Amino acid sequence: xxxxxxxGLILFLIGLGSFxxxxxxGNYSLDKELVLANTKDIHQAKMAEILEPMYGESxxxxxxxxxxxxxxxxxxxxxxxxxxxxxxxxxxxxxxSLALAGLDSPVKDDPWMFFALSIGLAVLGGIFYNLPKYQGxxxxxxxxxxxxxxxxxxxxxxxxxxxxxxxxxxLLYWFPAYLVTLVAMVSPISxxxxxxxxxxxFLYGLIYTxxxxxxxxxxxxxxxGNKYQQLRTASVMFFQTAFAFLIPEILVLLNQPYFDFxxxxxxxxxxxxxxxxxxxxxxxxxGMFMLIWGILLIIVGVPVFTYFFGKRWYCSWVCGCxxxxxxxxxxxxxLSDKSLKAWKYxxxxxxxxxxxxxxxxxxxxxxxxxxxxFLGNATNQLHSxxxxxxxxxxAGVVGTGFYPFMGNRVWCRxxxxxxxxxxxxxxxxxxxxxxxxxxxxxxxxxxSTYCEMGIDVRAYAQKGQNIVRSxxxxxxxxxxxxxxxxxxxxxxxxxxxxxxxxxxxxxxxxKLNA
Amino acid sequence: xxxxxxxxxxxxxxxGVTCARNLRKxxxxxxITLVSGESKFFFSRxxxxxxxxxxxxxxxxxxxxxxFWEKNRLELKEAWVKEIxxxxxxxxxxxxxxxxxDDLVIAVGSKPNKFGWKGQDxxxxxxxxxxxxxxxxxxxxxxxxxxxxxxxxxxxxxxxAEMLAYKKIPVSFLVREAGFWDNxxxxxxxxxxxxxxxxxxxxxxxxxxxxEIIGDESGRVKAVRTKSGEEIPCQFVxxxxxxxxxIDFLKGSELLTNRGVKVNLSFETNIPxxxxxxxxxxxxQSPAEDRRPIEQxxxxxxxxxxxxxxxxxxxxxSYKPGHWFNSAKFxxxxxxxxxxxxxxxxxxxxxxxxxxxxxxxxxxxxLLDKSGTLxxxxxxxxxxxxxxxxRALSEKWSGTKVIANLAKANFDPEFFAPYYIEIQKEFKNxxxxxxxxxxxxxxxxxxxxxx
Numbered sequence: 006x007x008x009x010x011x012x013g014l015i016l017f018l019i020g021l022g023s024f025x026x027x028x029x030x031g032n033y034s035l036d037k038e039l040v041l042a043n044t045k046d047i048h049q050a051k052m053a054e055i056l057e058p059m060y061g062e063s064x065x066x067x068x069x070x071x072x073x074x075x076x077x078x079x080x081x082x083x084x085x086x087x088x089x090x091x092x093x094x095x096x097x098x099x100x101x102s103l104a105l106a107g108l109d110s111p112v113k114d115d116p117w118m119f120f121a122l123s124i125g126l127a128v129l130g131g132i133f134y135n136l137p138k139y140q141g142x143x144x145x146x147x148x149x150x151x152x153x154x155x156x157x158x159x160x161x162x163x164x165x166x167x168x169x170x171x172x173x174x175x176l177l178y179w180f181p182a183y184l185v186t187l188v189a190m191v192s193p194i195s196x197x198x199x200x201x202x203x204x205x206x207f208l209y210g211l212i213y214t215x216x217x218x219x220x221x222x223x224x225x226x227x228x229x230g231n232k233y234q235q236l237r238t239a240s241v242m243f244f245q246t247a248f249a250f251l252i253p254e255i256l257v258l259l260n261q262p263y264f265d266f267x268x269x270x271x272x273x274x275x276x277x278x279x280x281x282x283x284x285x286x287x288x289x290x291x292g293m294f295m296l297i298w299g300i301l302l303i304i305v306g307v308p309v310f311t312y313f314f315g316k317r318w319y320c321s322w323v324c325g326c327x328x329x330x331x332x333x334x335x336x337x338x339x340l341s342d343k344s345l346k347a348w349k350y351x352x353x354x355x356x357x358x359x360x361x362x363x364x365x366x367x368x369x370x371x372x373x374x375x376x377x378x379f380l381g382n383a384t385n386q387l388h389s390x391x392x393x394x395x396x397x398x399x400a401g402v403v404g405t406g407f408y409p410f411m412g413n414r415v416w417c418r419x420x421x422x423x424x425x426x427x428x429x430x431x432x433x434x435x436x437x438x439x440x441x442x443x444x445x446x447x448x449x450x451x452x453s454t455y456c457e458m459g460i461d462v463r464a465y466a467q468k469g470q471n472i473v474r475s476x477x478x479x480x481x482x483x484x485x486x487x488x489x490x491x492x493x494x495x496x497x498x499x500x501x502x503x504x505x506x507x508x509x510x511x512x513x514x515x516k517l518n519a
Numbered sequence: 520x521x522x523x524x525x526x527x528x529x530x531x532x533x534x535g536v537t538c539a540r541n542l543r544k545x546x547x548x549x550x551i552t553l554v555s556g557e558s559k560f561f562f563s564r565x566x567x568x569x570x571x572x573x574x575x576x577x578x579x580x581x582x583x584x585x586x587f588w589e590k591n592r593l594e595l596k597e598a599w600v601k602e603i604x605x606x607x608x609x610x611x612x613x614x615x616x617x618x619x620x621d622d623l624v625i626a627v628g629s630k631p632n633k634f635g636w637k638g639q640d641x642x643x644x645x646x647x648x649x650x651x652x653x654x655x656x657x658x659x660x661x662x663x664x665x666x667x668x669x670x671x672x673x674x675x676x677x678x679x680a681e682m683l684a685y686k687k688i689p690v691s692f693l694v695r696e697a698g699f700w701d702n703x704x705x706x707x708x709x710x711x712x713x714x715x716x717x718x719x720x721x722x723x724x725x726x727x728x729x730x731e732i733i734g735d736e737s738g739r740v741k742a743v744r745t746k747s748g749e750e751i752p753c754q755f756v757x758x759x760x761x762x763x764x765x766i767d768f769l770k771g772s773e774l775l776t777n778r779g780v781k782v783n784l785s786f787e788t789n790i791p792x793x794x795x796x797x798x799x800x801x802x803x804q805s806p807a808e809d810r811r812p813i814e815q816x817x818x819x820x821x822x823x824x825x826x827x828x829x830x831x832x833x834x835x836x837s838y839k840p841g842h843w844f845n846s847a848k849f850x851x852x853x854x855x856x857x858x859x860x861x862x863x864x865x866x867x868x869x870x871x872x873x874x875x876x877x878x879x880x881x882x883x884x885x886l887l888d889k890s891g892t893l894x895x896x897x898x899x900x901x902x903x904x905x906x907x908x909x910r911a912l913s914e915k916w917s918g919t920k921v922i923a924n925l926a927k928a929n930f931d932p933e934f935f936a937p938y939y940i941e942i943q944k945e946f947k948n949x950x951x952x953x954x955x956x957x958x959x960x961x962x963x964x965x966x967x968x969x970x
Contacts, residue, residue, distance in 0.1 A: 143718050145851030149685050153573035232934040443905025445846050447817045449566035454579045484932050488848040490902035493930050510909050512822040513841040
């Protein structure tokens with residue numbers, strides 16, 4: 006390892022360490038004004054009363070503060086629940102906003118310094134580490150030592166990384182009150198962009214985008230000499246930074262709805278939720294454009310682009326989940342399960358999620374037009390189930406947290422309903438396929454090993470059969486790692502795209518179907 | 520099962536396994552047993568190097584999942600064969616166990632050549648062919664190797680050099696000839712690969728021949744001496760001067776052997792119901808003008824298996840290979856060849872067109888006969904389509920037609936630089952010809968895919 010890379014690693018670890026320590030810095034205290042300022046009108050009096058014992062107390066950590074808050078709040082709510090006094094129960098969770106408001110921390114006083122020390126150092130270290138990679142070596146993809154690596158082959162480092170990611174996602178989705186110090190730290194950036202203080206989602210979006218950029222640099226180094234990989238990496242970096250991160254924030258600054266123009270239903274599962282629809286409808290021409298744009302992407306964009314280019318136009322060139330998988334997740338791509346059994350599970354699960362998303366949306370729309378009468382409860386139940394199980398647990402905790410265990414495309418392969426939709430088009434009506442180069446395959450297995458979607462590419466290549474699979478995201482790595490020039494991603498005529506009885510060229514003794 | 524004909528295949532490499540698979544497809548009832556002492560399950564021998572370098576785990580080299588064999592009723596017998604009793608039609612294993620057959624296929628592959636060098640059996644000296652060789656190499660290079668020497672400049676030699684480079688073990692690569700793999704590659708191509716080897720800091724020594732391997736008191740290699748008298752201290756020696764049929768255990772019986780098991784073009788040996796395919800078979804005549812009597816390539820092994828399966832299924836078929844093709848990867852440079860391109864040719868009968876990119880890693884060679892008809896091509900550093908050249912060779916296209924249509928032969932990934940344009944320009948320069956040079960597409964211009 007070069008000196009600068011060692012320095013980068015040290016900086017990254019200092020940054021990561023600071024990031025982990027920052028939530029522990031600071032004291033928490035509440036007073037009545039704070040409570041009134043951070044609760045809804047209907048709850049103000051009650052919350053001020055419930056939390057009264059906390060006024061004037063100083064809590065030295067988020068644990069003690071949130072424990073005390075939980076005790077008082079739950080005592081109140083549980084009693085009402087026991088009495089079945091449902092109208093009085095407070096369903097809103099004020100722990101995040103009150104913890105953020107009640108926080109007194111050096112991080113809040115000097116956010117830029119702490120930002121530089123944590124995220125800043127991690128990003129700088131990551132770039133120092135990645136940029137000099139393979140310097141002085143001839144161009145070519147080197148997968149050296151991947152299966153000897155603790156990080157990349159489910160060793161102790163991989164386990165630690167996966168556990169850390171899982172913990173982070175659990176906190177982010179369900180216990181964000183523990184992360185308020187970090188949210189306060191990035192608040193000045195949020196205010197610069199949108200004029201609003203940061204939420205935990207801004208923190209997440211920022212880290213997510215920076216991670217794609219830093220690991221995108223790694224991709225540029227790793228896949229030197231492969232223009233396809235370079236371009237598609239640049240593309241996901243651009244779409245994440247501009248479309249997913251900056252543009253929505255700037256829209257908010259301009260008093261427009263927060264909107265990611267490249268997010269498509271049913272991945273964007275709340276697109277048809279009543280509050281979304283009413284936001285679009287109440288935001289004038291811009292809102293109307295967003296609504297129509299979103300619908301056009303679903304009914305025209307997906308089928309047309311997928312017909313011409315395959316689902317890769319989205320999954321490995323545009324999508325944010327794909328963007329993270331293809332950059333941060335690239336070191337783990339070889340961990341996907343290639344067995345036939347996994348493929349069977351994959352088809353049941355991903356199409357199950359698609360059906361669930363469609364049913365949920367249909368119920369939502371029916372409910373919307375029926376005037377919130379009889380379907381109201383079913384809609385809410387479905388939304389909260391889907392949001393918890395699919396939106397948070399599957400897409401987030403499993404989707405990213407499982408990178409070091411099951412590869413970088415667990416969500417995309419088993420869960421994403423949009424991938425399922427794109428996949429159906431790709432399988433049945435598309436010009437995209439991966440072609441195999443006559444009889445040149447030597448069954449070495451590099452392609453299958455490095456397929457992040459768990460496709461047994463070799464099974465096709467050694468038969469001389471085109472690869473037409475709904476799950477293929479067209480990352481092009483099978484082609485990149487093939488030592489004999491066998492695989493090529495192509496868009497071409499639909500005729501002979503699917504070859505059920507392929508013939509291997511080169512043996513004139515028999516014309517047989519391998 | 521006892522009533523069914525029993526086909527026993529010794530060896531579960533690409534030849535034996537292809538034969539078994541195709542036979543099962545053609546015949547539902549025949550009993551098929553694959554015998555191997557090397558590995559219970561079929562794996563791709565060509566991928567052993569990737570296991571060593573941590574690109575893959577050994578299981579990744581297995582093209583079929585473990586349930587595949589039972590599902591297709593291909594019985595697997597993991598044992599080493601001691602001898603074969605042809606008169607009673609049975610195999611005798613080293614354990615003493617016996618297995619009766621009706622038809623026997625010998626597909627036992629190769630072993631690394633050892634030419635009787637002094638010290639060739641010392642500890643730390645080995646070839647690389649089998650799974651056991653890989654395991655041996657892993658233990659031989661685990662620690663304490665500060666330099667390795669590789670003897671013999673072929674495909675396995677350069678693979679071994681790459682493997683050792685992964686372990687950061689400095690390599691001296693002794694090649695007897697004046698150029699790397701120059702019995703196969705023309706001079707320019709051989710030089711191109713040679714330069715690339717040096718670029719990887721591998722100490723390539725052309726025209727260097729091994730004299731002897733020197734051991735220490737413990738019987739471990741400590742140095743090699745070359746014919747020129749130079750002594751190179753080393754703790755590991757790779758013997759990669761080719762391979763030869765692995766048939767020692769078959770010699771001295773009524774089975775006719777020479778270098779390999781002697782077969783006709785239907786893979787029949789001199790003993791009825793006994794066949795030989797793959798690396799270990801030696802044809803009594805060349806299968807085609809440009810073919811050797813022993814074919815030691817993955818692809819030919821596969822074709823032998825495909826062909827013999829037909830005969831065993833009651834459709835007597837003799838081996839008729841199509842146009843020659845092959846491929847390899849020299850460190851970072853991919854190589855493909857279609858048709859016939861020998862290392863040298865008679866320029867009164869053959870014309871050669873050669874283009875090399877200024878970077879020295881991409882090249883294209885095309886040989887034509889004096890009437891301008893395509894004989895074969897070599898391509899380095901970029902990919903060309905097998906189907907295209909198979910057709911061009913079958914239909915006896917002129918070189919001009921091949922070059923005019925070269926864009927269609929391109930098999931590089933999207934957005935890669937269009938080298939075929941440069942090749943077309945150069946061909947026009949050297950040979951003339953009435954055709955239009957391809958134009959870069961809009962996308963190619965946009966993304967600056969410069970050549």
